[in-house]
Structures are given as structure tokens and as C-alpha cells.
Amino acid sequence: MRQLQRIAIAPFQKQQEQIVLTAKQKHYLYRVLRLGEGSKFIAMDGEGQWWLTQLRGEEARVLEKLEVENQELSISVTLISALPKNGFDEIVRCCTELGVSCIAPVISKRTLLKPSPQKFQRWQKIAQEASEQSERTFVPNILEPVNFDQSLSLFPDSENSAAQHKKYICTARSDSPHLLAYISGQKYAIEQEKPCQIWLATGPEGGWTEKEIELATEAGFQTVSLGKRILRSVTAPIFALSVVAAALESIAIENVDVKF
Amino acid sequence: MRQLQRIAIAPFQKQQEQIVLTAKQKHYLYRVLRLGEGSKFIAMDGEGQWWLTQLRGEEARVLEKLEVENQELSISVTLISALPKNGFDEIVRCCTELGVSCIAPVISKRTLLKPSPQKFQRWQKIAQEASEQSERTFVPNILEPVNFDQSLSLFPDSENSAAQHKKYICTARSDSPHLLAYISGQKYAIEQEKPCQIWLATGPEGGWTEKEIELATEAGFQTVSLGKRILRSVTAPIFALSVVAAALESIAIENVDVKF
The missing domain is CATH 2.40.240.20 (Hypothetical PUA domain-like; domain 1)
Structure with missing residues (x-):
């Protein structure tokens, strides 16, 4: 086929x-x-x-x-990405290949670009093409750009909801634990088959402002590190998605007999 | 500073x-x-x-x-990357940010591009710029392109060597365990402070030929999967480096108190 x-x-x-x-x-x-x-x-x-x-x-x-093989991640992952000056096409393309469910482009304090409606259509087209190329069953949803503070309430948490939302905001030069440490720790939730969603927020050139990190923390986001080096705003979301996809997809085989 | x-x-x-x-x-x-x-x-x-x-x-x-903070990965990681038709600049830029020590561009059976000397200089310049931007202490070494079979003997394994070389060849549509499963399993080696190097080989558009995978296996490479979706030849090395960097850098904090 x-x-x-x-x-x-x-x-x-x-x-x-x-x-x-x-x-x-x-x-x-x-x-x-x-x-x-x-x-x-x-x-x-x-x-x-x-x-x-x-x-x-x-x-x-x-x-x-x-009957299609399901090539999707076991958990829905939403990327909230501050729009970089250049390279959002690359973010959409790579993150689609890596299994993202939804991408919410946001305008943060340090975002320089205000995207045109043509850009938005272009991103949707890229997501569709990348889904086909990577043999995904789903095409990720690309949302219209909104301000960062608005994005925090896009998917409200409900006390009564059965779903667990795990929200991470990626920060540079912080003492926060690594994103992978959190995602690995989360395995028990997956094993218990609770419905669960992961949100990842990555910043613009120059990073999030302190105020933005404060707002996100109030909205239930955990600050995480992506490692010791400073990643470009285009590389950060691709790295974050890679970490989540690898952690989710290596679960089934983690007890494999590792030969050394 | x-x-x-x-x-x-x-x-x-x-x-x-x-x-x-x-x-x-x-x-x-x-x-x-x-x-x-x-x-x-x-x-x-x-x-x-x-x-x-x-x-x-x-x-x-x-x-x-x-006195500089060491922003380098704890283990030297060499990327053997088949040259894609387009996008090797992106591989060099992102993998430098992600902490690669050495990049060996290779010409495989399905490689279409034969790079010019200008390209080679350009990659070195990109590696230098990306090292500065990401605040790395080292600039990765970019080797001159060679044929894939030659690359397998670039860094010969020695029975008497104290160093451990872990070699992985990334394959699509295989039943091999996920790269992260192997790298996580490797933690014990790092804890024992044995000198260790990781090699990652990623293929061209259309993938490695069966013969190439055979040659690599004979040279001590383990076949690994990068997940269920088909990644482009530009995305595969960035994903592989992300997985290795995250696994190496989340070790120190993996026993962190994870709040849910």
C-alpha cells in the first residue's frame, strides 16, 4: 500500500x-x-x-x-511556539514529522514578527505535506496566532476533567530540571491509561520575559530546561518535540535486552 | 561576562x-x-x-x-550523516547547537549531491557561528566528505583501547529498538566513568541500502529506530542528536522530585 x-x-x-x-x-x-x-x-x-x-x-x-497502522504519539502534544523572526516554516515541518497534534503560534513580548494571513495558510499547507511525507494518520491543527497571555487560556484546565494536562515552559539559563526528567517521570500516568495531554511552550529570540514566565507558572506551567547550551528559537521546539516523542515511543521497548 | x-x-x-x-x-x-x-x-x-x-x-x-562553564556533552558524539539533496547547512547548525563533537558528511549509495569545496568551507563557518551563538566552548570538527564505507573505518575500534565506542545506525521501518532505549541503558557506563564515545549514522532520502546496513553491522553498528514516523534526512540527525543530548543531560536530575 x-x-x-x-x-x-x-x-x-x-x-x-x-x-x-x-x-x-x-x-x-x-x-x-x-x-x-x-x-x-x-x-x-x-x-x-x-x-x-x-x-x-x-x-x-x-x-x-x-486499516491503517497508527503512527501517532500515544498522547496529544500541543506546541505553543513564540513566532521567531525567521524559520517558523521549519518548526511546523519538523514538529509535524515528530508527531505534534496542535501548533499554537504566539506573539510574545519579544516577538518581532506579525504574521500575514498568507503565512497562516502556508503553515497549514506545510503541516499537510509533512503529514503525508512522514506517513502520519493525522494532520496537526495549526491555530491562528494570538498573544501569549491569551494562549495560556486556550485549553482551560478543569478540576472535574478526567484529563491530565502536563504543561511545560522551556527556559534558558535556569536551574529547572530537564524536560526529559519530567517526561520520563510521567510514564506511570501513561501506564495507568489516564487520558493525558502535554503542552510545551518555547520562547522567541531573547527568550520569555520574567513576567511571561510568571504568567505561565500561574496558569499551571512547570519551567523546564532544554540542556546547557542556548538553542535558537527554531531549534528549541524541534528539540522539545524530539524529547517528548522519544520518551513516549521508547516506553514499549525500554526493557529490551541492551547489548554492550 | x-x-x-x-x-x-x-x-x-x-x-x-x-x-x-x-x-x-x-x-x-x-x-x-x-x-x-x-x-x-x-x-x-x-x-x-x-x-x-x-x-x-x-x-x-x-x-x-x-574559567568557563563547560557547556559540552559529557560524552563525545560523532554524527555520520549521508548528505541530503538540500539542508545540510541546517543539520550542521542544529547539531552544533545540540552539542555534536564531530560531523562526518558521507556519500551513500542513494546520495545525489557531490559537494563542492565551497560547501565544505561554508559548513565549517556555520559550525563556528552556531558554537558562538549557543555558547559552546568547543567548535565541532567537520570532516571532508567521504564514501559511506570509508567512514566506517574512520575511527577504528581497538580491542586494547580503554574507550568504549557505541555505534548506532538509524533505520526507518525496522523492528529495531528505539535509540533512546539504548542511550538510557548506557547510563551505567557513564556512571562508571569509562571513557566512551557515541557514533550516530543517519541516512539519505530513500534510506540506507540493505548492503550499507550490513556493512555497518559488520563494523559494530547497532540498528536503531527513531520512532514510528518517517523523518526527512534533515530531521533524522537533529532528532537523533536531541535524543542523545537529552539522555546525557537529564541524568544528573533524574531523581528529581517530579510534581504531578
Whole structure:
């Protein structure tokens, strides 16, 4: 099945046994991928459902629903990333490959860039492409940029909620424990199968202001370190996502017989 | 001390109590940083030594040797990275920030790019800049590109050597254990303070060939997984370095009191 081309569709594009294609998708399938009438491809709805489909003129016909391997992280990870001057494309691309569920770009005190609506559409396109490339079942959700203080209340914690939210704000030059120390400690929660979400907040060039760290701490964020070196604002979220993905995915094999 | 500008020098530029500046360094100090005669800055020789120095015309005078915090990883990590079609600059920049000691670019069976000598100089410059930016004491060594099979014997293992070499080749779509499982298992070696080096090999677009994995295995490499998703050849080395750096740097604090 892996040899077939995969394209991402919006859930509403699937109508009974047909997939209604957009002009761009038709261009991509016929012109870019050079598929012909009757060619098969995989349509992914970004919510975990894949269908084997066949090109029929303006539409695609659903042949069968596919059982897909789940390539997703066992826990939903949201990245709150202060917009860097350059390189947010790279953050979206790499973090999508690494399994992020949702990216919330934020404007912090030291953010220089105010993004245009075109940028926002571009990020969504990159997330879609990176999902296809990395063979993910889901396309991460990219939120519209908001101010940092607003982002802290985007997903409110509820006392009555069964879900556990683990929130980390990454800081440089602090004495805080390393992010990996926290995520490794969290394994017990996963084993107990409590629903759980992880939030990671990474700062802009020059870092978070003291006030911002204070606000985040009040909102339940734990300050964490990403190591001894000073990472660029583009590298920090990629590093943080790498650490979380590795910690979540090495659980199953941690008792493996390690040969030395 | 952190407010002072830092520049990287070659060890031979320090002659007794003077630092002989190159034309480019003079331009950078006087024109780009706009320092004046008598201004102080930090000179780093890329081998762990830092000096507080003062601009004096064509030279800089050494005022004192600085005791620097060691921002380096506790173990030397060498990255053997197949050259991607695009994006090796990004690999050099990010992996330098993440603490790599040495980068060996290699030409594998599926490598499309044969790099020019200009590229090689450019990578060295990026490594130097990224070391300064991330406040590292060392500038990683970038080797000249060689064929993958040659790279396997670059640092031969010796039966009599006191050093332990841990060698990992990262593979996609394999049943191998996760890189983090191995690195975490390695902690005991670090605690015992045996000298140890880690090698990581990451493949090109399309991955390593079966023959290449066979050759590496014969040369003592362990195949490892980087998780369930397919990472681009630019993302794979950044992910692998992130995992190793996090595992090495979270050791000291892993018994921290984790609040939930």
C-alpha cells in the first residue's frame, strides 16, 4: 500500500462513496503526480481515516476503507511556539514529522514578527505535506496566532476533567530540571491509561520575559530546561518535540535486552 | 561576562599574550560589531579555552584566561550523516547547537549531491557561528566528505583501547529498538566513568541500502529506530542528536522530585 500516493482531504469532502476533489487537488493528482483516469490513490481525512480511492474525472470513488497502522504519539502534544523572526516554516515541518497534534503560534513580548494571513495558510499547507511525507494518520491543527497571555487560556484546565494536562515552559539559563526528567517521570500516568495531554511552550529570540514566565507558572506551567547550551528559537521546539516523542515511543521497548 | 561578544579563533592565532586577527575578524569586530580601540571581547579557541581580550589596532591583547562553564556533552558524539539533496547547512547548525563533537558528511549509495569545496568551507563557518551563538566552548570538527564505507573505518575500534565506542545506525521501518532505549541503558557506563564515545549514522532520502546496513553491522553498528514516523534526512540527525543530548543531560536530575 505504501507505493500509492497519499493526499489529505477535509472530512466534508467525503460524501457517501465519493470524494469531491478541489481544483488544487485535481491539479496535483493529474498534473503533478501525473495520475490518469482510473488511477488509485489514498485519501486521508486528517482524523485517522484512510480510504483507497480511484480517480473518476472530477471526483474520486471510494473503493475501500483502509486499516491503517497508527503512527501517532500515544498522547496529544500541543506546541505553543513564540513566532521567531525567521524559520517558523521549519518548526511546523519538523514538529509535524515528530508527531505534534496542535501548533499554537504566539506573539510574545519579544516577538518581532506579525504574521500575514498568507503565512497562516502556508503553515497549514506545510503541516499537510509533512503529514503525508512522514506517513502520519493525522494532520496537526495549526491555530491562528494570538498573544501569549491569551494562549495560556486556550485549553482551560478543569478540576472535574478526567484529563491530565502536563504543561511545560522551556527556559534558558535556569536551574529547572530537564524536560526529559519530567517526561520520563510521567510514564506511570501513561501506564495507568489516564487520558493525558502535554503542552510545551518555547520562547522567541531573547527568550520569555520574567513576567511571561510568571504568567505561565500561574496558569499551571512547570519551567523546564532544554540542556546547557542556548538553542535558537527554531531549534528549541524541534528539540522539545524530539524529547517528548522519544520518551513516549521508547516506553514499549525500554526493557529490551541492551547489548554492550 | 555574557554581555561581551565572543569570537572564535584558530589556536595558532594566539601567540604569547597577543591574538593575531585575520582581516575578516577585524572587519567583524570593528565594522559589524562596531567595537572601538580598547574594547573588550572574548576569544574562544574551539578547544575549550577562552580569553578576555582587548582590541589594540591590528591585534588583540590577552587580559586574562577565563574559567568557563563547560557547556559540552559529557560524552563525545560523532554524527555520520549521508548528505541530503538540500539542508545540510541546517543539520550542521542544529547539531552544533545540540552539542555534536564531530560531523562526518558521507556519500551513500542513494546520495545525489557531490559537494563542492565551497560547501565544505561554508559548513565549517556555520559550525563556528552556531558554537558562538549557543555558547559552546568547543567548535565541532567537520570532516571532508567521504564514501559511506570509508567512514566506517574512520575511527577504528581497538580491542586494547580503554574507550568504549557505541555505534548506532538509524533505520526507518525496522523492528529495531528505539535509540533512546539504548542511550538510557548506557547510563551505567557513564556512571562508571569509562571513557566512551557515541557514533550516530543517519541516512539519505530513500534510506540506507540493505548492503550499507550490513556493512555497518559488520563494523559494530547497532540498528536503531527513531520512532514510528518517517523523518526527512534533515530531521533524522537533529532528532537523533536531541535524543542523545537529552539522555546525557537529564541524568544528573533524574531523581528529581517530579510534581504531578
